Amino acid sequence: MRKFEKRQVGVLALQGDYERHQHQLGLLRVKNRLVRLPADLTEIDSLIIPGGESTTMDILLDRFHLREPLTEFGRSHPVYGTCAGMIMVATSIRDNQAGVKPLGLIDIEVVRMGYGRQVHSFEEILPVSLGNGTSSLTATFIRAPRIARTGPDVTVLASYKDHPVLVRRDNVLAGSFHTELDDDTTLLRYFIQEFS
Amino acid sequence: MVKQFEDKAHKVKIGLAEMLKGGVIMDVTTPEQAKIAEQSGAAAVMALERVPSQIRAEGGVARMADLDIIEGIKRDVTIPVMAKCRIGHLIEGRVLEALEVDFIDESEVLTPADEKYHVDKWGFKVPFVCGCRNLGEALRRISEGAAMIRTKGEAGTGDVSQAVKHLREIGSVMKSLTIMSPEELYGVAKDFRVSLDLVKMVAATGKLPVPNFAAGGIATPADAALCMHLGAEAVFVGSGIFMSDDPEKRAKAIVSATTHWQDFNVIAEYSHGLGGAMKGIQASSIPIEEQLQTR
Numbered sequence: 001m002r003k004f005e006k007r008q009v010g011v012l013a014l015q016g017d018y019e020r021h022q023h024q025l026g027l028l029r030v031k032n033r034l035v036r037l038p039a040d041l042t043e044i045d046s047l048i049i050p051g052g053e054s055t056t057m058d059i060l061l062d063r064f065h066l067r068e069p070l071t072e073f074g075r076s077h078p079v080y081g082t083c084a085g086m087i088m089v090a091t092s093i094r095d096n097q098a099g100v101k102p103l104g105l106i107d108i109e110v111v112r113m114g115y116g117r118q119v120h121s122f123e124e125i126l127p128v129s130l131g132n133g134t135s136s137l138t139a140t141f142i143r144a145p146r147i148a149r150t151g152p153d154v155t156v157l158a159s160y161k162d163h164p165v166l167v168r169r170d171n172v173l174a175g176s177f178h179t180e181l182d183d184d185t186t187l188l189r190y191f192i193q194e195f196s
Numbered sequence: 197m198v199k200q201f202e203d204k205a206h207k208v209k210i211g212l213a214e215m216l217k218g219g220v221i222m223d224v225t226t227p228e229q230a231k232i233a234e235q236s237g238a239a240a241v242m243a244l245e246r247v248p249s250q251i252r253a254e255g256g257v258a259r260m261a262d263l264d265i266i267e268g269i270k271r272d273v274t275i276p277v278m279a280k281c282r283i284g285h286l287i288e289g290r291v292l293e294a295l296e297v298d299f300i301d302e303s304e305v306l307t308p309a310d311e312k313y314h315v316d317k318w319g320f321k322v323p324f325v326c327g328c329r330n331l332g333e334a335l336r337r338i339s340e341g342a343a344m345i346r347t348k349g350e351a352g353t354g355d356v357s358q359a360v361k362h363l364r365e366i367g368s369v370m371k372s373l374t375i376m377s378p379e380e381l382y383g384v385a386k387d388f389r390v391s392l393d394l395v396k397m398v399a400a401t402g403k404l405p406v407p408n409f410a411a412g413g414i415a416t417p418a419d420a421a422l423c424m425h426l427g428a429e430a431v432f433v434g435s436g437i438f439m440s441d442d443p444e445k446r447a448k449a450i451v452s453a454t455t456h457w458q459d460f461n462v463i464a465e466y467s468h469g470l471g472g473a474m475k476g477i478q479a480s481s482i483p484i485e486e487q488l489q490t491r
Binding site: 013014015016017018019020036037051052053055056059060063064083084097098112113117118119121122123140141142143178181 | 204207208209210211212214215216217218219234235236237238239240273274275276293296298299321322323429448451452455456459
């Protein structure tokens with residue numbers, strides 16, 4: 001692991017809101033690069049899988065030969081999956097209509113669009129327990145996936161209406177919602193500082 | 197105006213537009229086409245009865261799609277489903293919202309229902325995208341509540357020149373705003389018939405306050421990459437895919453070229469063996485009264 005200030009965070013940029021994550025990394029002055037091909041993974045110390053369409057990302061992971069190297073990377077490096085990214089790092093998808101093959105980096109089962117289609121998308125102030133003094137986050141749920149089950153080694157960091165929405169296992173962080181649409185970098189800072 | 201952008205309801209609408217970035221939104225007329233689009237890597241589909249080139253060839257009044265088609269497509273794919281309503285037809289908009297489509301395109305491709313006004317989009321829960329040819333038109337649509345802007349281009353032609361023209365026009369005027377004095381910005385707001393606050397937002401960032409996509413005449417992987425190069429954040433492909441010789445292959449190629457728009461080797465790799473593109477018509481040969489972009 002490189003020294004903190006030398007570390008480079010990758011953002012998977014096959015499709016989705018990768019620019020918003022890059023923008024937030026820029027606000028924190030953290031070196032970053034977009035990941036579109038396997039060679040990009042050798043340049044980074046941790047990876048963010050952004051929101052977007054998991055069906056699209058799943059197809060493009062195969063098309064551009066990223067599935068194996070990315071899974072390998074995720075077993076030994078920090079990975080943060082948000083929204084579609086959370087679907088990608090999960091172990092299973094309930095009623096998996098599109099046949100998306102999740103990477104299995106954290107033992108959770110997710111339900112795609114578990115909070116409904118776009119007209120049901122919403123923003124909430126969520127209580128969180130990150131253990132670093134942060135008590136709440138502004139969370140945006142967009143056609144968001146719901147976590148239906150968590151494995152025994154998964155820690156729940158935040159819940160909404162009795163369902164976990166932010167979870168952690170070792171080096172993997174996953175959330176149903178977005179915080180990158182605003183300029184609040186709390187969760188990103190948590191990922192960079194606490195995951196290594 | 198600026199306050200409305202901080203409104204939660206509007207933020208979640210723009211949020212979905214953010215999630216579609218870097219992707220391709222494909223026009224489809226059947227659930228079978230929607231599945232082909234999804235399996236090719238489309239980030240969303242646009243459900244309609246006839247693609248723009250068919251509307252152009254067949255004429256007649258083009259309206260919101262048959263709801264059974266939209267329902268069928270919604271059932272069969274997991275990616276977001278968009279649908280078009282006629283310009284100014286707020287009831288078609290409400291019906292599509294009741295159907296829970298994920299995005300509405302208030303589109304010049306359909307026959308306008310109101311010659312004077314567009315839909316007031318602020319009161320809807322579903323986000324709207326609107327077409328534009330220039331920055332003034334874009335900002336007027338944003339003032340009405342559009343959560344995404346796309347170029348109009350000239351739909352159904354397979355000729356990308358008009359989308360290019362509109363992207364360049366929007367991009368260069370936004371750039372010029374960033375170096376203008378306050379008095380000049382006031383003049384711009386007057387000319388554009390939009391609020392000074394909105395003009396100042398663009399001047400401060402050099403960007404639209406909502407995502408900016410390309411549409412109209414995109415027919416090849418290289419067309420899609422060109423639009424991305426000119427500042428589009430995602431692309432819509434209408435007739436270009438399903439009016440070509442090999443829709444599945446072409447759809448894949450356009451998606452790959454949009455993701456890797458800066459990597460010419462990837463674009464070249466996926467541009468092989470696609471069969472014929474849609475035949476198309478030169479946009480500048482279409483008389484003004486038959487152009488869709490002037491609607």
